[in-house]
Amino acid sequence: MHDSAYADAKKFFEDELPRLIDVTRPLRVGDFGSADVNGNLRGLMLPHWKYVSCDIVPGPNVDHVLSSAYSWPEIFDASFDVVVSSQTLEHVPKPWRWVPELVRVLAAGGVMYLCAPNFMEFHEYPVDCWRVWPDGMRALMQDAGLGVVKTYANGIDTTGIGVK
Numbered sequence: 001m002h003d004s005a006y007a008d009a010k011k012f013f014e015d016e017l018p019r020l021i022d023v024t025r026p027l028r029v030g031d032f033g034s035a036d037v038n039g040n041l042r043g044l045m046l047p048h049w050k051y052v053s054c055d056i057v058p059g060p061n062v063d064h065v066l067s068s069a070y071s072w073p074e075i076f077d078a079s080f081d082v083v084v085s086s087q088t089l090e091h092v093p094k095p096w097r098w099v100p101e102l103v104r105v106l107a108a109g110g111v112m113y114l115c116a117p118n119f120m121e122f123h124e125y126p127v128d129c130w131r132v133w134p135d136g137m138r139a140l141m142q143d144a145g146l147g148v149v150k151t152y153a154n155g156i157d158t159t160g161i162g163v164k
Contacts, residue, residue, distance in 0.1 A: 001039035001087050004156045005115050009086050012113050013044045016161055020111045020149065021081065030054060030080035030105060033088025036061035037125065041084060052080070070097040078107040087157075089116035090130045100144040106164045112146060118158040132158045 017023055027049045031041055034053035040061040045051045055062045056069055066072050069092065083106045092098045099114075106112055116132040132140075134151035137160035141148050146162030153159075 001037065002120075002156070004154060005086050006039055006041075008115055008154060008157060008159055009041055009084070009113070010044055012084075012159070012161065016149075017082065017111060017113075020161075020163060021109070024048075026050065027081040028052070028079065028107075029082045029084065030075075032066075032083065032085045032102060033091070034061050034063075035059040037087075041086060070094065070101055072101060072105065075105050077104055078110075079105045081107050081110045082113070083110065084113045086113075086115040087117070089114060089132060090120075091125055091127055093127060093129050095130065095140055096143065099140045103144040103146060103164060108164055110164045111149075112141070112160075112162045112164070114141070114160045114162075115157050117156060118153050119156055134158055134160075 029051045031053045035055045053061050053063045056066050083102050137151045137158050138148050141160050141162040149161040151160045
């Protein structure tokens with residue numbers, strides 16, 4: 001995770017999320033693509049939240065290894081109040097299949113935060129498939145059934161915030 005992605009996530013948790021959901025309650029936060037590659041989001045969680053970090057491979061900052069990239073029968077529908085993913089979407093070969101699974105595990109009234117590069121050098125981990133712009137992020141989120149609160153680019157990353 002590069003510095004701009006971490007700064008953007010910090011802004012989301014501190015400024016955007018409190019406008020969309022009651023952060024004083026014990027939220028269930030699912031982080032997908034959470035393996036610590038130069039940083040992770042765990043430190044941004046409030047102490048009363050339940051943070052579950054998920055990835056398709058074991059590693060640092062992975063609480064739960066998912067059974068596949070596009071289908072997670074081990075995670076119940078509506079398991080999380082907040083679903084986050086930073087710097088993962090570009091490594092997913094078929095994001096049009098992946099984003100709906102993120103939405104499936106998001107509870108009604110929940111908030112999703114996705115951040116992916118729109119301008120960055122090629123970096124396989126193990127694959128590097130996409131660069132995403134605000135219109136593309138909006139299309140992925142809307143197609144999966146989310147109401148899009150905002151999408152924006154900061155020059156390096158594109159971020160999408162949606163509600164279910």
